[in-house]
């Protein structure tokens with residue numbers, strides 16, 4: 142993705158789908174060198190106290206950006222700030238209109254503007270057949286996965302349009318490319334994010350603002366472990382069976398890492414991605430079917 146200097150890339154034959162891809166680390170063990178692709182860029186990443194969001198915020202910091210994050214969970218946010226003291230941060234539920242207004246006031250005040258918005262917030266939602274699902278669970282999933290991206294994009298759009306530059310990256314999922322039995326609100330919200338992305342790209346493109354979305358596959362970490370436990374409980378399968386099914390139809394036979402997703406977000410929002418807009422890019426090892 143252009144972020145790993147050629148001199149540090151492993152030889153092609155060293156790649157194995159079971160081995161995590163290298164991220165800014167030298168095969169010789171020397172200090173990592175991170176290309177300064179985002180010097181001075183002002184970045185807001187939502188729901189970034191953990192997971193993909195924190196990996197993305199960290200990657201932006203390492204690439205020279207100034208980064209503000211928010212999260213619903215104050216304890217996780219404190220831990221993230223101890224890990225990355227360079228971050229600005231605020232507790233915020235991004236599905237709430239008033240809290241998003243306060244977030245943008247704080248973030249754009251501290252950053253003195255905005256160049257990049259990463260709409261990362263998303264929850265797995267309920268695991269159940271549509272006929273067994275509570276309306277409140279459906280609505281909560283749509284509120285975080287779709288409404289929050291609308292609220293944040295609506296706040297960012299006039300700022301980016303006025304300065305004639307900037308980039309928005311939305312987080313969708315491979316669940317937004319296929320049907321997903323027992324995860325209807327999640328799949329519906331992620332399909333919607335793709336339509337929202339293309340529409341926003343058309344609205345903001347004439348003003349030099351780019352909008353893309355990233356569709357991660359199953360990302361290693363605490364969240365996917367929760368999903369595996371819920372799927373096993375819902376279907377009566379063992380967790381091991383659920384886990385192996387999740388990579389059975391992935392060409393590279395692996396989960397992806399939060400850093401894999403972060404690097405794609407950085408690429409899309411960098412000068413290297415200057416002519417890329419309205420796209421959904423999968424980072425999933427190639428999901429053949431769901």
Ligand SMILES: NC(=O)c1ccc[n+]([C@@H]2O[C@H](COP(=O)([O-])OP(=O)(O)OC[C@H]3O[C@@H](n4cnc5c(N)ncnc54)[C@H](O)[C@@H]3O)[C@@H](O)[C@H]2O)c1
Pocket residue numbers: 187188189190191192193194211212213214217233234235236260261262263264265285312313314315356357358359360361364365
């Ligand atoms: N992890 C995966 O396997 C995977 C796969 C495909 C897509 N995604 C998408 O990537 C994005 C990030 O996923 P993740 O796995 O890193 O998430 P996660 O479950 O690790 O959660 C990240 C953070 O979101 C915060 N959060 C939840 N609701 C919030 C809200 N309303 N307001 C503010 N913060 C909130 C949580 O407190 C948490 O710290 C999501 O949009 C998700 O749907 C994830």
